[in-house]
Amino acid sequence: MSDTWIILGATSAMARAFARSLAAEGAGLLLAGRDGAELALLAQDCRLRGARLAEAMAFDTRDAATFAALIARAAAEPGPISAAVFAGSMPPQAAIDADPALIEGVVADNFAGPARFLQMLAPVIEARGAGTVVGVGSVAGDRGRLGNYVYGAAKAGFHAYLSGLRNRLGRAGGHVVTVKPGFVDTAMTWGLPGMFLVARPEAVAADIRSAILRRRNVIYTPFFWRWIMLIIRTIPEPIFKKLKI
Amino acid sequence: MRWKTLEYSGWGRSHRARGDLARPERRADLARICAETPAPAIGMRRSYGDAATNDAGRAIDMTRLDRMTGFDPDAGLLEVEAGTRLGEIAAALAPRGWLPAVLPGTGFATVGGAIAQDVHGKNHHHAGSFGQHVESLTLLQGGATVEVAPGTDLFLATLGGLGQTGVIVSARLRLMRVPGAAMEVRETRAAHWSDHLAALERSDAPYCVGWIDATATGATLGRGIVEEARHSAGPVAAQTRARKVALDAPGLALSAPVVRAFNAAYFNRIPPAGRTRLRALPDFFFPLDRLHDWNRLYGKRGFHQFQCVVPPGAAKALREMLEAVAASGLASPLAVLKRMGPGRAGMLSFPMAGWTLAIDFPNGPAARDLIARLEAMALAAEGRIYLAKDALAAPATIRAMYPELGAWAHEAARADPQGYLATDLVRRLQLRAPA
Ligand SMILES: Cc1cc2nc3c(=O)[nH]c(=O)nc-3n(C[C@H](O)[C@H](O)[C@H](O)COP(=O)(O)OP(=O)(O)OC[C@H]3O[C@@H](n4cnc5c(N)ncnc54)[C@H](O)[C@@H]3O)c2cc1C
Ligand SMILES: NC(=O)c1ccc[n+]([C@@H]2O[C@H](COP(=O)([O-])OP(=O)(O)OC[C@H]3O[C@@H](n4cnc5c(N)ncnc54)[C@H](OP(=O)(O)O)[C@@H]3O)[C@@H](O)[C@H]2O)c1
Numbered sequence: 282m283s284d285t286w287i288i289l290g291a292t293s294a295m296a297r298a299f300a301r302s303l304a305a306e307g308a309g310l311l312l313a314g315r316d317g318a319e320l321a322l323l324a325q326d327c328r329l330r331g332a333r334l335a336e337a338m339a340f341d342t343r344d345a346a347t348f349a350a351l352i353a354r355a356a357a358e359p360g361p362i363s364a365a366v367f368a369g370s371m372p373p374q375a376a377i378d379a380d381p382a383l384i385e386g387v388v389a390d391n392f393a394g395p396a397r398f399l400q401m402l403a404p405v406i407e408a409r410g411a412g413t414v415v416g417v418g419s420v421a422g423d424r425g426r427l428g429n430y431v432y433g434a435a436k437a438g439f440h441a442y443l444s445g446l447r448n449r450l451g452r453a454g455g456h457v458v459t460v461k462p463g464f465v466d467t468a469m470t471w472g473l474p475g476m477f478l479v480a481r482p483e484a485v486a487a488d489i490r491s492a493i494l495r496r497r498n499v500i501y502t503p504f505f506w507r508w509i510m511l512i513i514r515t516i517p518e519p520i521f522k523k524l525k526i
Numbered sequence: 527m528r529w530k531t532l533e534y535s536g537w538g539r540s541h542r543a544r545g546d547l548a549r550p551e552r553r554a555d556l557a558r559i560c561a562e563t564p565a566p567a568i569g570m571r572r573s574y575g576d577a578a579t580n581d582a583g584r585a586i587d588m589t590r591l592d593r594m595t596g597f598d599p600d601a602g603l604l605e606v607e608a609g610t611r612l613g614e615i616a617a618a619l620a621p622r623g624w625l626p627a628v629l630p631g632t633g634f635a636t637v638g639g640a641i642a643q644d645v646h647g648k649n650h651h652h653a654g655s656f657g658q659h660v661e662s663l664t665l666l667q668g669g670a671t672v673e674v675a676p677g678t679d680l681f682l683a684t685l686g687g688l689g690q691t692g693v694i695v696s697a698r699l700r701l702m703r704v705p706g707a708a709m710e711v712r713e714t715r716a717a718h719w720s721d722h723l724a725a726l727e728r729s730d731a732p733y734c735v736g737w738i739d740a741t742a743t744g745a746t747l748g749r750g751i752v753e754e755a756r757h758s759a760g761p762v763a764a765q766t767r768a769r770k771v772a773l774d775a776p777g778l779a780l781s782a783p784v785v786r787a788f789n790a791a792y793f794n795r796i797p798p799a800g801r802t803r804l805r806a807l808p809d810f811f812f813p814l815d816r817l818h819d820w821n822r823l824y825g826k827r828g829f830h831q832f833q834c835v836v837p838p839g840a841a842k843a844l845r846e847m848l849e850a851v852a853a854s855g856l857a858s859p860l861a862v863l864k865r866m867g868p869g870r871a872g873m874l875s876f877p878m879a880g881w882t883l884a885i886d887f888p889n890g891p892a893a894r895d896l897i898a899r900l901e902a903m904a905l906a907a908e909g910r911i912y913l914a915k916d917a918l919a920a921p922a923t924i925r926a927m928y929p930e931l932g933a934w935a936h937e938a939a940r941a942d943p944q945g946y947l948a949t950d951l952v953r954r955l956q957l958r959a960p961a
Contacts, residue, residue: 467551
């Protein structure tokens with residue numbers, strides 16, 4: 282039987298494309314987030330596309346009380362339990378500069394909340410000896426930049442967490458894929474200045490699916506961001522600190 | 527909601543607009559936009575001209591509200607959001623035996639666009655128009671949600687109504703049962719015009735369409751290939767892989783000698799005795815979708831499609847049009863002849879019983895002059911042109927072709943008194959000006 286997937290942040294356009302590609306293969310889907318009405322519409326859509334199970338579930342990165350019920354619901358399904366984290370938020374850096382208290386939310390949405398959730402899920406994956414975790418980070422986590430270093434820092438924390446979790450779950454038959462998207466055409470980036478080489482959410486979802494199949498550890502999507510980020514990481518700090526990119 | 531300032535255009539790329547687009551991904555966001563900053567809704571912009579543009583204004587891109595939200599297999603009723611592409615519905619449901627009863631020549635068209643243009647397919651003479659299979663729909667008029675049922679004036683003004691009665695949020699469609707996702711397609715040569723017409727008239731296949739070599743003249747004028755098809759359980763042929771046109775092509779790409787050579791080869795590819803093949807469903811319904819962004823083949827200046835329909839007795843007028851086209855040397859490989867039935871769902875719907883001819887032309891002064899002549903010929907034959915394809919017509923021409931325009935404008939004014947939903951096409955053709 283195909284996996285049951287917990288999808289955190291299922292209202293994201295990337296998550297929608299990912300969920301649909303799983304639905305077409307008859308997977309079970311627990312679509313989690315804060316917007317119950319939207320999640321219910323997506324659940325219907327996924328059932329019509331072939332999901333054997335598609336349910337809307339409450340999940341708030343900033344409210345750990347929502348975590349246990351979701352994990353229990355997943356654990357009630359037979360077979361491997363997998364999870365994909367699309368939840369995240371990116372307020373403008375200027376808003377954070379004006380109100381440093383926003384940092385807490387950014388860290389909760391992009392790192393602390395998902396990490397705590399995955400920490401609770403890990404024993405289930407270990408017990409079943411199978412299951413995949415997909416963690417969506419960002420190229421922004423590869424190096425802190427003037428334009429969004431708080432978001433970048435939270436994503437960098439998440440990357441490090443995922444690397445450790447991979448080390449842990451790999452021993453028990455599980456696997457962790459770290460996904461670092463470049464710019465993707467979603468609600469998060471619509472109308473933002475400075476976007477280029479913007480990828481379609483469906484293309485990102487397809488990259489993630491193939492990374493899961495091939496048990497890749499860390500992917501950039503679209504692939505060329507690996508090379509762009511290699512260059513950006515290679516720039517010596519004395520020069521980098523003067524750049525506005 | 528963030529707005530994105532964009533330069534954009536219809537599929538023909540001859541007319542460009544610059545304006546702010548919102549692209550809501552949640553129902554609540556759409557409702558807020560409609561209540562606070564009402565603007566016309568647009569789909570995948572597969573209309574050729576200016577139906578889906580609002581220059582110097584705002585528009586709502588509906589393509590992210592694209593979920594199928596319910597299906598009743600007993601009644602064959604699908605509840606679906608307006609931004610859903612028809613090709614997605616077909617891909618998801620055909621393997622399970624269901625299909626929209628009417629599909630236009632591109633699977634990228636959205637449900638909202640198909641309703642607002644009351645589109646037709648290769649089965650129009652049997653199945654009627656898209657709107658005739660709409661069981662009900664939901665509109666947002668400013669802050670109000672309105673359920674619209676067939677038979678009401680609002681329904682008649684919304685089907686084919688160019689989005690002027692409100693933003694279509696979702697619709698319930700009556701789907702058709704199909705045996706599977708394959709099509710049995712028979713292709714035969716038609717040697718000249720009367721041969722072509724006779725073959726289309728004779729056909730009893732559910733789907734029937736003629737491709738015309740619009741460069742042929744004299745004794746071979748009107749020659750082409752008649753394509754007839756029916757649904758089949760398969761086995762489904764592998765689908766052809768999609769490719770993409772990455773750059774605007776240079777002017778040479780579709781010049782007269784290239785088109786003539788291409789058309790001859792395209793015609794001769796079918797053996798004289800005809801052939802029958804099993805095709806994958808999208809390969810039959812949406813043959814051009816395999817080449818993404820093929821509109822770029824026409825280069826920067828873009829192109830136009832002329833499409834008209836004339837009454838059953840006026841096929842001669844189409845023959846005269848074809849003579850004018852062949853003599854002009856302006857035709858592209860895309861020229862299509864179809865029989866139409868009387869089916870139509872709304873006051874501004876294009877279809878009427880008779881014959882429809884559609885031909886693409888690279889944009890330029892000579893093509894625009896030719897299209898003006900073709901429009902005049904269609905009008906003289908008591909036919910009409912299709913607003914989904916038009917970028918050039920004058921208000922008086924459309925007024926003469928669409929007798930229910932006055933009644934429609936009245937309904938549109940009731941639905942949107944301030945005119946927030948007007949698009950470039952609506953302004954150019956003065957559709958909402960009181961008669
Ligand atoms: C290759 C190709 C083949 C085609 N073949 C056919 C064919 O065989 N038969 C046929 O009839 N047509 C055909 N067409 C035309 C096409 O089907 C129509 O133009 C259709 O309307 C396109 O849908 P869209 O989603 O792109 O709508 P758009 O072009 O984006 O919009 C069309 C109109 O619908 C309105 N609209 C869109 N969504 C909404 C909404 N949610 N609420 C309110 N108003 C809305 C817009 O304001 C606009 O007036 C073809 C087009 C192409 C490019
Ligand atoms: N778009 C890009 O260019 C890009 C690039 C790199 C990485 N990413 C990452 O890709 C992921 C998907 O983002 P997107 O671009 O699709 O943007 P999006 O539409 O804003 O999606 C963000 C998702 O996060 C969820 N979320 C936000 N706050 C939450 C909270 N407190 N609790 C639970 N869920 C919460 C949202 O769900 P609800 O609000 O419905 O609850 C939504 O599903 C994010 O992690 C983002 O950082 C995006």
